[in-house]
Amino acid sequence: xxxxxxxxxxxxxxxxxxxxxxxxxxxxxxxxxxxxxxxxxxxxxxxxxxxxxxxxxxxxxxxxxxxxxxxxxxxxxxxxxxxxxxxxxxxxxxxxxxxxxxxxxxxxxxxxxxxxxxxxxxxxxxxxxxxxxxxxxxxxxxxxxxxxxxxxxxxxxxxxxxxxxxxxxxxxxxxxxxxxxxxxxxxxxxxxxxxxxxxxxxxxxxxxxxxxxxxxxxxxxxxxxx
Numbered sequence: 359x360x361x362x363x364x365x366x367x368x369x370x371x372x373x374x375x376x377x378x379x380x381x382x383x384x385x386x387x388x389x390x391x392x393x394x395x396x397x398x399x400x401x402x403x404x405x406x407x408x409x410x411x412x413x414x415x416x417x418x419x420x421x422x423x424x425x426x427x428x429x430x431x432x433x434x435x436x437x438x439x440x441x442x443x444x445x446x447x448x449x450x451x452x453x454x455x456x457x458x459x460x461x462x463x464x465x466x467x468x469x470x471x472x473x474x475x476x477x478x479x480x481x482x483x484x485x486x487x488x489x490x491x492x493x494x495x496x497x498x499x500x501x502x503x504x505x506x507x508x509x510x511x512x513x514x515x516x517x518x519x520x521x522x523x524x525x526x527x528x529x530x531x532x533x534x535x536x537x538x539x540x541x542x543x544x545x546x547x548x549x550x551x552x553x554x555x556x557x558x559x560x561x562x563x564x565x566x567x568x569x570x571x572x573x574x575x576x577x578x579x580x581x582x583x584x
Contacts, residue, residue: 381411382548385571388415389474391505391544391578396422400501402469408458408492409476413439413451420451427468428453429461459487464495471496473504475546477528478520485531493535496583502536504528504579507546511574513562528577536581544578547571 388396392415395401403425407416410428412435419426420443428451430436439453459480471492480488492502507522523531525541532538547567565573 382550382572383475383546384412384414385547385549386414388418389505390547390567391576392472392474392503393418395503400470400503401472402501404468405470405472406464406468406492406495408471408473408488409479410439410453410474411435413442413453415472415474416451416453417442417446417448420448421446423450425450426452427464429456429458431455431457459484459491461491461495466495466497468492468496469500471500471502473502473506475505475507477504477506478522480521482521486534489532489535493583498583500583502532502579502581502583504532504577504581505544505546506577506579508543508575508577510562511546511564511576513560523577525577528579532579532581537584538579538581540580541577544576545573546576547573 387393396415396419401419401424405416405419405424405426407413407419407426407428410416410430411432413428413430416426416428416439428436428439430439430453433455436453436455439451443451443453458476473492477485477488496502506528507520509522509524511522512519529538529541549571561572564575567573
């Protein structure tokens with residue numbers, strides 16, 4: 359997927375760009391793989407939620423006392439996240455619109471960076487700038503967690519789809535700036551997606567979770583800043 363094929367993210371959050379009012383990846387709670395890391399005490403403030411969207415993870419962390427900053431390209435998603443934080447009285451969560459591949463102003467601030475399904479949403483040529491930007495914003499020893507679609511998550515016939523990765527591709531990209539500790543198979547949970555009746559392909563027969571959500575094959579990468 360080249361830069362001119364990137365999804366209209368703000369349109370997606372407005373209920374346009376071919377999606378219903380709620381995009382499939384917006385499941386109303388943190389991705390289970392990342393929620394498990396939170397329960398295990400793997401996050402340390404301050405936390406950067408890179409590509410936060412509606413920020414379910416940020417809001418959950420803030421409700422548990424973490425200081426969190428969420429950045430996203432979509433002003434619609436950022437407005438929704440800020441509104442949710444105000445309604446819930448979460449003063450330690452803040453959100454701002456930014457280009458995650460080139461943002462500045464947070465040098466050496468964050469002890470944890472969480473990428474909840476952002477990496478595969480970037481154009482391939484934007485990955486390097488993104489990894490540099492979050493590295494610059496991280497404190498020495500900071501931890502990075504990336505949850506990303508694995509190759510085969512979507513049919514090959516889909517023209518505009520996430521930039522799924524192989525394990526080697528993910529490792530090669532991230533290790534230019536971070537020390538990769540682990541890459542393991544994981545799942546991204548998403549609400550069902552209705553294909554057009556004349557679509558020339560079908561979604562792969564992925565399993566579903568106890569809430570009926572599709573479990574797409576993914577990788578969970580853990581890394582740290584030297």
